[in-house]
Amino acid sequence: MAEFSWETRSPLDRALVAGPNGASGDAGVSLTEIRNFDLVQVMARRGKAAEMAEAAKARFGVAAPETPNAVGAADATLIWSGPDQFLALSTGGKHSIEALAPGFTGSASLSDQSHARVLISISGAKARTMLAKLSSIDLHPDVFGVGAAAATSMDHTSVTLWRGADRDGQAVFNLLVFATFAESLWHTILDSAAEYGVEIGHPEELA
Amino acid sequence: MRIICPFCGERELGEFTYLGDAKPVRPAADAGEDAVYDYVYLRDNIAGVMDENWYHGGGCRAWLKVTRNTLTHEISGVEAAAGAGARQVAK
Numbered sequence: 001m002a003e004f005s006w007e008t009r010s011p012l013d014r015a016l017v018a019g020p021n022g023a024s025g026d027a028g029v030s031l032t033e034i035r036n037f038d039l040v041q042v043m044a045r046r047g048k049a050a051e052m053a054e055a056a057k058a059r060f061g062v063a064a065p066e067t068p069n070a071v072g073a074a075d076a077t078l079i080w081s082g083p084d085q086f087l088a089l090s091t092g093g094k095h096s097i098e099a100l101a102p103g104f105t106g107s108a109s110l111s112d113q114s115h116a117r118v119l120i121s122i123s124g125a126k127a128r129t130m131l132a133k134l135s136s137i138d139l140h141p142d143v144f145g146v147g148a149a150a151a152t153s154m155d156h157t158s159v160t161l162w163r164g165a166d167r168d169g170q171a172v173f174n175l176l177v178f179a180t181f182a183e184s185l186w187h188t189i190l191d192s193a194a195e196y197g198v199e200i201g202h203p204e205e206l207a
Numbered sequence: 208m209r210i211i212c213p214f215c216g217e218r219e220l221g222e223f224t225y226l227g228d229a230k231p232v233r234p235a236a237d238a239g240e241d242a243v244y245d246y247v248y249l250r251d252n253i254a255g256v257m258d259e260n261w262y263h264g265g266g267c268r269a270w271l272k273v274t275r276n277t278l279t280h281e282i283s284g285v286e287a288a289a290g291a292g293a294r295q296v297a298k
Contacts, residue, residue: 068216082268082269083267136222137216137218151215152222153265
């Protein structure tokens, strides 16, 4: 019987190499991975959407998004992922699936996605220009402001995209992608961003 | 071609998968072999407006009923298929 030694590793462990990438000069795109988060898919059971909404309000103190938006709670972000469903993103185990389950008994089905998705953070002066190559949806601030979210596809890969709080006056796009597609999409993003110059940051913890 | 998903808004065709005619209804268990044969195999070949089932797999993963003109590709209506979720974005 072989002995296994399990070691938790990010799916981007090999692909993410911190430092400059692509065109030299001022980097137009800043790119990094956010690690160590709890991510739970909350999906209303048939006919129980109202009960789920109530349970979410009680748990997080804010109403869960019913349209494509990301809502900031005190210690979690609730991201719309489809009709009558959302993703709860948090850190430190406070809203892990074990912690959330009792509150949603009977109203929603929960599924732990913490290790099933990779969270990529994209910002910089050319972030939106670069994303326009990958995404068919309009990310102009007039229609995709802070807190806007979308369940969409990039490079034929399903992603959850939302705009976080601006950093240094510039838009920050957060991208959740299936773990096994993350490396492929990461390289596609790097290829798209190369002409603007990329600054790849060391992986960060979820704030 | 673009489809306006009632949940996500306007999206490109690549995010959707086509199932087919939305009209056939699964027959009752005792409806007999002919009814099941019709349901499984027989389809109208409509040149004009028809209701179709589409799946928004590259987005919100909802099933949609799309009313499309097969001659012009003009889409005159999109709604959530029976059993899909509740809240829809403003048109």
